[in-house]
Amino acid sequence: MPTEIKMPALSPTMEEGTLAKWLVKEGDTVGAGDIMAEIETDKATMEFEAVDEGTIVSIKVQEGTENVQVGTVIAILAEEGESAEDAKAAADAAPKKDSEKPAEKAEEITAPEPSPSADSKPAQSAPPAEKKQGGDRVIASPLAKRIAEQRGLDLNSIPGSGPNGRIVKADVENAQPSQAAAGSVAAAPSPAAKADAAELPDFGIPFEDEKLNNVRKVIARRLTEAKQSIPHIYLTVDIQLDALLKLRSELNAALEAEGIKLSVNDLLIKAQAKALMRVPKCNVSFGGDVLRTYSRADISVAVAAPSGLITPIITDAGSKSISSISVEMKELAEKAREGKLQPHEYQGGTASLSNLGMFGIKQFDAVINPPQAMILAVGAGEKRPHVVDGALAVATVMSATGSFDHRAIDGADGARFMQAFKNLVEKPLGLVA
Numbered sequence: 236m237p238t239e240i241k242m243p244a245l246s247p248t249m250e251e252g253t254l255a256k257w258l259v260k261e262g263d264t265v266g267a268g269d270i271m272a273e274i275e276t277d278k279a280t281m282e283f284e285a286v287d288e289g290t291i292v293s294i295k296v297q298e299g300t301e302n303v304q305v306g307t308v309i310a311i312l313a314e315e316g317e318s319a320e321d322a323k324a325a326a327d328a329a330p331k332k333d334s335e336k337p338a339e340k341a342e343e344i345t346a347p348e349p350s351p352s353a354d355s356k357p358a359q360s361a362p363p364a365e366k367k368q369g370g371d372r373v374i375a376s377p378l379a380k381r382i383a384e385q386r387g388l389d390l391n392s393i394p395g396s397g398p399n400g401r402i403v404k405a406d407v408e409n410a411q412p413s414q415a416a417a418g419s420v421a422a423a424p425s426p427a428a429k430a431d432a433a434e435l436p437d438f439g440i441p442f443e444d445e446k447l448n449n450v451r452k453v454i455a456r457r458l459t460e461a462k463q464s465i466p467h468i469y470l471t472v473d474i475q476l477d478a479l480l481k482l483r484s485e486l487n488a489a490l491e492a493e494g495i496k497l498s499v500n501d502l503l504i505k506a507q508a509k510a511l512m513r514v515p516k517c518n519v520s521f522g523g524d525v526l527r528t529y530s531r532a533d534i535s536v537a538v539a540a541p542s543g544l545i546t547p548i549i550t551d552a553g554s555k556s557i558s559s560i561s562v563e564m565k566e567l568a569e570k571a572r573e574g575k576l577q578p579h580e581y582q583g584g585t586a587s588l589s590n591l592g593m594f595g596i597k598q599f600d601a602v603i604n605p606p607q608a609m610i611l612a613v614g615a616g617e618k619r620p621h622v623v624d625g626a627l628a629v630a631t632v633m634s635a636t637g638s639f640d641h642r643a644i645d646g647a648d649g650a651r652f653m654q655a656f657k658n659l660v661e662k663p664l665g666l667v668a
Contacts, residue, residue, distance in 0.1 A: 238287050240310040242296075242303050245276045245283070246578045251404070252276045253301045253449060254309060263291050265312070272298075272309075273574075275449050279545060279581070280574035289313050302405040375402040382407045450543040458602050466641040469600050472653045475623070476616045476631040479663045486667075490558055499616070500536070500590050501561040505666045507588055507611055508532035508552035510655040517652040518585050520606040521643035535584030535604060536564065538571040545571050546604060548584045557666060592616060598634040608640035609649070611656070633660075 242252060253275040259265060265285040272283045293311040296303055303309065375383075375390060379402045383390055386407070393410050395402040447455070476499075483497055490497070511518040511532040520527045532553045535546035547567035549560055570576045586608075589601045592615035601612035614634045621630035635656065639649040659665050 237292065237314065238289060238312040239308045240271070240285075240312055242305050242307045242309050243274070243283060244305045245274060245281050246582065249276045249305060251302050251304050254296050254298055254303055255280055257294060257298045259291050261291050261294055265289065265291065275542075279450060279540070279571075279576050280542060281577070282575065285312075287312060302403070304403070374400060376404065379404050379407045383410075386410075448542055450540075450545070454543050457605070461602050461605050465603050465605065467600075467603060468639045468641045468644075468646055468649060469636055470639065470646070470649050470653050471598065471634055471636040472657050473619075473621075474633050474635055474657045474660050475621060476633050476660065479660050480616070480631060482663045482667075486557065493558075495558050495561055497557055497561050498564075499592070500588075500613075501557055501564060502663065502666060503590065503611075503613060503660070504534050504536060504549055504552050504560050504564065504588060505555075505557050506656055506659040506663075507586065508534055508549075509659055509666065510652055511586055512553045513655045514648060514652040516648040517609055517639070517644055519608050519643050520585075521608055521640055522606070526643055529585040532586065533584045535581075535587040535607070536567075537587065537589040537601075538568050540571045540574065542574060545576065545581055546584065546587055547571050547576055547581050550583075586610065588613065592633065598636060600636055601638050603638050603640055608643040609652070610638045612636045612638065 242254070245252070254272060255275045256273040257271070258273065259269075259271050265271060266288045267284075267286055269285045270282045271285050271291075273280055274283050275281075289312040291310055292313045294309070295311065296307065296309040374395065380390070382388075382404060383393070383402075388407060388410050390402055390407075393402055393406050394400075395406055479499070479502055483499060483502060487496055509532075515528055518529045518532055520529075531551045533548050533550045534552045535548050537544055537546050547564075547570070549555070549563060549567075552560060555563075567576070567580060570580070584604070584607060587601070587604045587610040589610060590613040591599060592613055594615075596614050597617070598614045599612050601610045603610050612635065614636075616631045616633040618629055619632040620627060621632050622628070623630055635653070637649055637653050637656075639646075
């Protein structure tokens with residue numbers, strides 16, 4: 236019997252993805268572990284491995300196809316000894332079970348008949364009319380129906396791009412405002428929804444539009460939600476770096492034979508993790524009626540990748556040596572730039588670190604990465620007039636700003652964390668103790 240290769244869920248939050256590139260073609264033989272395709276998820280571009288041996292007899296979804304639902308059959312694999320013709324015929328003839336349908340499966344709905352009563356009042360918020368197909372029956376996915384109802388769209392006016400004309404999520408999201416349901420009063424869209432749906436005006440200035448990839452869409456959505464739903468409080472301290480730079484130089488000289496070169500960021504990751512362990516009230520997540528306090532510090536480090544910002548995680552950074560952090564960070568950053576991070580390498584974290592010092596940025600405020608409750612924004616170290624041992628001198632000084640979720644972290648606790656971080660950086664022997 237042929238094997239159906241389906242769009243995998245490469246992350247817990249993945250509902251659909253883009254089949255970015257096929258690395259095999261029809262007629263190729265694959266074995267377990269062979270890389271078959273590159274799939275763009277809501278987080279990164281990831282490789283998809285074969286789990287069975289056989290021959291690719293049919294590619295159902297072409298590369299470049301967007302919004303492919305998890306569970307959709309993307310290729311057919313013939314078993315050993317099975318001809319391509321037999322495999323194709325068996326796959327086409329095989330009945331589809333409900334459990335084998337994509338996550339957003341088709342649902343048939345009977346359209347309600349309008350009430351003949353003349354004095355009946357229109358509902359304040361009526362569900363959108365449903366697309367009829369073959370009489371009073373329609374085919375639409377539950378998710379598409381829900382989005383259409385929220386936006387007040389008329390399914391009768393939306394063409395379906397799914398199997399048998401099924402209306403799917405992408406059809407509803409791409410629908411124009413003119414396709415609003417007749418006689419219904421749609422709820423007012425949120426500012427984020429208005430911004431997403433707004434068309435950019437054309438002022439006659441030469442331009443080029445580029446369609447957002449899945450990663451950029453997720454970044455836009457999550458940051459908008461974070462700024463709208465999380466009350467940020469910002470605390471900034473100036474930190475003298477000279478002692479840290481001296482220690483870094485000495486450690487690099489000692490580690491030269493091992494081929495390890497520490498960056499300032501490696502030491503700051505360690506300092507942030509140790510500061511969180513000293514002030515555990517900042518190593519938390521807010522969950523409505525629950526405040527979760529973590530027993531270790533996992534630091535999500537912002538890395539600029541071609542597809543957008545991503546935050547690989549140094550787990551338990553407080554208990555790792557600085558050299559281990561350095562090696563691990565270099566590996567994760569390289570994988571991030573290549574789009575090869577695995578879900579466990581970027582999902583989670585208890586706090587984040589964003590460093591723009593290498594670009595000469597003096598100071599900035601970062602947006603919290605939920606469900607975390609704090610992020611540390613680090614600027615460039617620069618020569619400034621600074622009071623050293625009670626006298627004015629020139630020192631290397633860095634500004635660091637902590638963004639805290641004020642629902643979970645009080646200002647005083649945030650200040651204690653910033654003080655602990657400052658002390659660890661200015662007296663860096665505590666980082667190697």
